[in-house]
Amino acid sequence: MKIRVEQSELSDACSWTTRTLPARPTIPVLAGVRIGAEEGGLHLATFDMETAAKVHVDAVVDEPGTVVVSGRLLADIAKALPKQPVELTLEGSRLSLRCGRSSFGLPTMPVEEYPELPAFPVEAGSLPGSEFGVAIAQVAVAASRDDTLPVLTGIRVELEGDTITMAATDRYRLAVRRLAWSPDDTSISRQVLVKGKQLADLGRTLGEGDSVSLSLGDPESGLIGFSSPDREVVTRLLHGDFPDYRRLLPKDSQTVAETDREELIESVKRVKLVAAERTTPIRLTFSDDEVLLRAGAGDDASASESLECSVSGDPIEIAFNPDYLLDGLQSIPNEKVTLAFTEPRKPAVLSDGPDYQYLLMPMRLGN
Amino acid sequence: MSRSQVKRPKLTTRSSGHDEDCTVLHVDMDAFYASVSLLERPQLRGRPVIVGGAAGRGVVLAASYEARELGVHSAMPMGRARRLAPQAVVVPPDFSRYTEVSQGVMALLRSLTPQVEVLGLDEAFLEVSGARRRLGGATRIAELIRARVHDEQGITCSVGVSATKFVAKLASTLSKPDGLLVVPPEEVVGFLHPLPVSALWGVGDRTEEVLLRMGLRTVGDIAATPQPTLERMLGPAGGAHLLDLAWGRDPRTVEVHEPDRSIGAEETFGTDVDDPQVVLAEVLRLSEKVAARMRKAGYVGRTVQLKVRFADFTTITRSRTLRQPTDTGRDVYNEARLLFQRLGLQRARLRLVGVRMSGLTEVERTPQQMAFDPVPGLNSGWRDVEQAVDLITERFGRGVVQPARLVEPPEIP
Numbered sequence: 001m002k003i004r005v006e007q008s009e010l011s012d013a014c015s016w017t018t019r020t021l022p023a024r025p026t027i028p029v030l031a032g033v034r035i036g037a038e039e040g041g042l043h044l045a046t047f048d049m050e051t052a053a054k055v056h057v058d059a060v061v062d063e064p065g066t067v068v069v070s071g072r073l074l075a076d077i078a079k080a081l082p083k084q085p086v087e088l089t090l091e092g093s094r095l096s097l098r099c100g101r102s103s104f105g106l107p108t109m110p111v112e113e114y115p116e117l118p119a120f121p122v123e124a125g126s127l128p129g130s131e132f133g134v135a136i137a138q139v140a141v142a143a144s145r146d147d148t149l150p151v152l153t154g155i156r157v158e159l160e161g162d163t164i165t166m167a168a169t170d171r172y173r174l175a176v177r178r179l180a181w182s183p184d185d186t187s188i189s190r191q192v193l194v195k196g197k198q199l200a201d202l203g204r205t206l207g208e209g210d211s212v213s214l215s216l217g218d219p220e221s222g223l224i225g226f227s228s229p230d231r232e233v234v235t236r237l238l239h240g241d242f243p244d245y246r247r248l249l250p251k252d253s254q255t256v257a258e259t260d261r262e263e264l265i266e267s268v269k270r271v272k273l274v275a276a277e278r279t280t281p282i283r284l285t286f287s288d289d290e291v292l293l294r295a296g297a298g299d300d301a302s303a304s305e306s307l308e309c310s311v312s313g314d315p316i317e318i319a320f321n322p323d324y325l326l327d328g329l330q331s332i333p334n335e336k337v338t339l340a341f342t343e344p345r346k347p348a349v350l351s352d353g354p355d356y357q358y359l360l361m362p363m364r365l366g367n
Numbered sequence: 368m369s370r371s372q373v374k375r376p377k378l379t380t381r382s383s384g385h386d387e388d389c390t391v392l393h394v395d396m397d398a399f400y401a402s403v404s405l406l407e408r409p410q411l412r413g414r415p416v417i418v419g420g421a422a423g424r425g426v427v428l429a430a431s432y433e434a435r436e437l438g439v440h441s442a443m444p445m446g447r448a449r450r451l452a453p454q455a456v457v458v459p460p461d462f463s464r465y466t467e468v469s470q471g472v473m474a475l476l477r478s479l480t481p482q483v484e485v486l487g488l489d490e491a492f493l494e495v496s497g498a499r500r501r502l503g504g505a506t507r508i509a510e511l512i513r514a515r516v517h518d519e520q521g522i523t524c525s526v527g528v529s530a531t532k533f534v535a536k537l538a539s540t541l542s543k544p545d546g547l548l549v550v551p552p553e554e555v556v557g558f559l560h561p562l563p564v565s566a567l568w569g570v571g572d573r574t575e576e577v578l579l580r581m582g583l584r585t586v587g588d589i590a591a592t593p594q595p596t597l598e599r600m601l602g603p604a605g606g607a608h609l610l611d612l613a614w615g616r617d618p619r620t621v622e623v624h625e626p627d628r629s630i631g632a633e634e635t636f637g638t639d640v641d642d643p644q645v646v647l648a649e650v651l652r653l654s655e656k657v658a659a660r661m662r663k664a665g666y667v668g669r670t671v672q673l674k675v676r677f678a679d680f681t682t683i684t685r686s687r688t689l690r691q692p693t694d695t696g697r698d699v700y701n702e703a704r705l706l707f708q709r710l711g712l713q714r715a716r717l718r719l720v721g722v723r724m725s726g727l728t729e730v731e732r733t734p735q736q737m738a739f740d741p742v743p744g745l746n747s748g749w750r751d752v753e754q755a756v757d758l759i760t761e762r763f764g765r766g767v768v769q770p771a772r773l774v775e776p777p778e779i780p
Contacts, residue, residue: 171738248739281734321736361737
C-alpha cells in the first residue's frame, strides 16, 4: 500500500472515526483503525461491535491495500503533523508515515482478525444536515443519562410519511420535535429507538454537512444508518418500549406567558447563583405583565429579579430545577419563548411554535 | 439510685500544677456500655460483666474492667469471651439508655464551652482556652467534669489535659480508669519518649512491625531517628507525621461539628448465612425499619449504605447516592439490593448485614423534583402504602402488615 493525502484531511478523518474507539476493547484489534486504499481514495473505519464509522478521504493511491494500526496513535500523529502532504507506505509489517521532515513507523495489526463491518442498510430518505443537527440537539437535552432505565437513554425517532418526529424524556422533562424530510417512499411508517448520546454526537458531526441520509435495515436487523456524502455510521438500535409520551402533552392551559428568551435565560442564570445545591428550586411567579424569579430562602442566600412578560390567564407560582429550565430555554431557537401552565404541580410547556415542545415537571416545595 | 450506693470517684489527679499552656481536654467515659448497664444492676459491681447479645452468639460490645483483666475485650466473639471468663455475667445492651446518658454528658460538656468535638457516644475533645478564665484553669475544668459526670450520671470518666489533641488523648487513656492526667507542654517529651511505639496515633500492627524490625521500640527511639530514615521506612507522609507525633507536635485543632446525621439498622445472624435470598430478606426488613424511622422523625435521605460483615469479621460498606431523596422502604431496599448484588459474593458466609441512610434533610423543607410517572422518591405510590402501614402499625402493633417475604411460615404443631 502506498498513498499520499493532505494532512488536514487525514487528521479530520482520524479524529472523527477514532472518537468512539473503546479504551479497553473486547478484542485488541478493535483498538485499531482500518485503512483501506482503493482507486480514487482511501477510507478509514472503526467498529466496536455496536457502532461502525467509516469516512472517505480523497487521496492519491499509488498502490492499493488494507492495514490496521492503532487508532489513537494514528489520530495523535495526524493531528500533530505539519500542514503538508502525508505519505503512507506499508513496509513489511510496519506502516510508515512521512510528512515534511517528520517520519513515523507504526506496527500494524492483523487485518484478517478485524471483524467485518455490518452491511449498510437501505437508504430511506434525507434531510438538510443543519436541520438534522439542530433537531437532535433540541431533543437530546431531555434524554436520560441514567443507565438503570436504558429505554430512557434513547431518542425515539418516528418516520411517518414526510414528517420525522423525535422525542426523548428522562421522566422529569420531555422534548418533542417535528420536522420535514424527503423520504424515498412517502408511505413510510417506522418507529425506532436510537441511543441518545450517540445520536447527539452524530447530530453535531454529520450536521455540519449539506445533507444527511437515514437508512433502515429490515426491522429484525435492528440497525440504523446515517450518512453524509463522505461519512457513514451504522449502529444497533435500542430495544424496549418507549413510553407513550403523547398522553403527557397537556391539552389546554390556564396561563400562557410570552417573554424575551435571552432575557429570561440571563435572569435565571443570575437568580440561580444562590441555589447552593443542584436540587435547589427557582420559583417563578407570573402575574399581570411580569414574571418574578426567586431562589433561596430562610438563612441561606436569596435572590429575586423581575422581568417584563406578557401574561394571559390566571396568575401562577411554580418552581423548577433551574438547570432543567435553562436546558429548555436554550433549546428554543427563536427570540421569544412561550410558557404554558395548568397547575403548579402539573407540567409546564415551553415552546416557540407547533414544531418544538419542551415539557417540564415542576418541583414541589416540601411535603 | 441513692448516692450511698456509688463509690466516690477516686479523683486521682496527677499533675505538676503547670496547666497554663494546656488548652485541650480529652474526656473518655470508663467502660461506657458496661458502666451504664451496671447503673440498673448495682449488685453486679465489682464482678466481671460483659455487654453483648445474650442469646446464642454475637460479639462483645463492652466489658467491665474486671472482665478485661480476664482477657475479654470488645468486638471479641461472645463464645470466646465466655470461655475466657466463665464466671462473667452477660447483660444485653440497651442503646436507648446509652444514648440518653451520652446526651447528658455531652450537654454538660457544652455547658462549659461550645468548643466540643464529639467522637462517638463516649468520647469528646474540648478546647478550653476561652473557658479557663471563667472556670479557673484546665485542670480545674477537668476536675469539674469528672465530679459532675459522676454526680449527674453515676458513671466515671477519665480526662487527659494537654496542649494538643494527641497528647490529651494519650493522657486520658493512661489515666484510666477514673483518672486525670495533666501533661504540660514542657513535660510532653518526657511523657512520650518512654512509651511504646504503638502508643502513637496511626501506628497499627503493620507499622509497629516495621518499626520493631528496625529496632525502634519506644517513642523516644522514633524521635531520635532522622526523618529521611523514617520516610524510607514508612513513606514520605507517614515518616514526617510519626516524627511530629514523637516530639508531641500535633497541629490538629478541636473541630466542632454536628455529627452527620444518619439512621441505620443492622442485624447479626443467629448463625452465619450464605444464602443470598435469606440475606436479601433481612436487607428488606432492615430497609423497611430504617425508612419507617425516617418517616417517624420527618426526614428524607439521599445516601444508602450497605454494611456486610463476613464470618471472619472482615467488614465492608458500600454506598450510593440517589437522584432524589427518599423515605420509602422500597427505594432504600432497591438501592441496598443493588449494592449487595454488586458485591458479587459467591455464597460467602455472612455474620451481619446493616442498612443506613445518610444525607438526611427534613421532609418539610426538602424540595422534590416531580416526575411524569411514579418514580423512586416521594412521588411514588409506595410512599402512600408505607404511610398507611405506619398508621396500622401504630394502632395494631408491628408486623401486622409487612412484605410477604418477611412473613414467617406458620409453625406446624
